[in-house]
Amino acid sequence: MKKVIGIDIGGTKILGGVIGSNGDLIKFKETSTDANLGRDHILKKLFGVLDDLFDTDIEGIGIGSAGRINFNTGEVIYATDNLPGWTGINLKEIISQKYRTKTIVENDVNAAIVGENWLGSAKSFKDILMITLGTGVGGAIILDGKLIRGSHFSSAEIGHTILYPGGKRCNCGQNGCVEQYISGTAIYKRYNEIAGSNLVNSAKDVFKLYMKNDKISKLVVDEFVKSLSLLIFNIRNFIDPEIIILGGGVTNSKDLWWEYLKSQIKCDLNISVAGLNNFSTVYGAAKLILNEGVV
Template sequence: MKKVIGIDIGGTKILGGLINEKGTLIESIKVPTNALCGRDAIINSIFSIINKLMDKEVKGIGVGSAGRINYNKGIVDYATDNLPGWTNLNIKKTVETKYKIPVIADNDVNTAVLGEHWIGSALGYKNIIMITLGTGVGGAVICDNKLVRGKHFSTGEIGHTVIYPDGIECNCGKKGCLEQYVSGNGITKRYNKMIGGNKVNKAEEVFELYIKEDNIANLVVNEAIKTLAIAINNLRNILDPEIFIIGGGLINSKEIWWDSFILQIDKDIKINSALLSNKATMYGAAKLILKYL
């Protein structure tokens, strides 16, 4: 049975898995990205995973990476400072040159939706929007069973959809972007700004305060829920998907906010949380190279 390696490159960790064509995970490894040490350190982290997973039966390697990825060439057109030096790197060529087997690279959320479509919460659906709520907000779109990448490989930049004109300034240069209200960083910054200090370091702490009925946490979390609901209701009107999949790190706290969120969604919209959790990108990267092969 054909085996491949799927790699998920994020700002803090890199996850790799040895996966067969039925979607069975044989082995997985996680290492720190070591992003602060620069491009070469990130590449060495990737190689360290592949070296441990590689055997003679591996036929190809799929890579899902943060950033805007030119799928046709395997080049990172743009990446934020979360991956220093990553912009303009040819991931495909870098990995193929070392391992002498086929390599495919794509954006991490694109590969995540492919993973969920293959063996996750989107299995059996043809028209899907996935939104990932993590450090930032990512998105990906499948229409009629085909992943939509767009002319500039930037389809799914849902996090930089303006929800509130003249709202919070975003690092993209615009104001009122979705990411500033519903991402982990956005929720954390929003809470600290409202209390006028640096009380919390991550969104999970805000959710804990929300459970304890902290007034500021209540305002911030309810604002995030409302904003995400507005975005999804609007996206439904534009793309009319069969289902929305919500993933990313914040989904691990969904028991705190999910019920309130669903109440603000139009009744005819179907939403699932991601089944594959933080492994969706890894599985999707494997599916991407399997399809190529």
């Protein structure tokens, strides 16, 4: 059995796993990204995870990173302020030289959809769309069994499609992006905006308050679901997927809003949460290196 490493670099956490070609998770490591400390610090954190997982029998490293990634060169073409200083870094070069093993770098959500297609909720499906709701909002598409990267490696940049023209300022420079309404960050910021004070600092806090019947959180979750269902409706009309997979930290609270979301979508659509929970990208990055990038 081959053994490879799969890595997930997000704005909040770096996750890594040693994965067998049979899909077994052999070893696992997690650390905070502390992204606000910048590029060198994020790299240091990444090396920390890899040093822990790497061994002589590892046959490759697959990395899923937030941002727009040139899959061919392994360069981060563009990353938002969720990963400051990440734009321009060539991860493939750095990691393959440091660990002297073949390395593949892919957008984190592209890797996640590959993971879900391999071992998760989208197993045996061929037309899949994935949306991740975390620090930011990401998207990925598999059509007819093939990962769609786009001609500029920016397909399915759902987070930066505009949901409300003239709406909230986004860190990408546009106004009204999806990310400003349905990301974990957007959820807690909206709470503080309505409250007129910084009472919460995570979406998790908002969902905790929701369970206590807190009025503001009810309003925030209602807005969140309406925005998400509008997005899903648009996507369905655009791609007509067999299944839509929702992933990312926000879906940990799905029990609170899943039925409401389904009632809002108002159409017959196969929609599911990620089956690999927060490990979709780790598994997918591993699958990509196992397949030498052909998915």
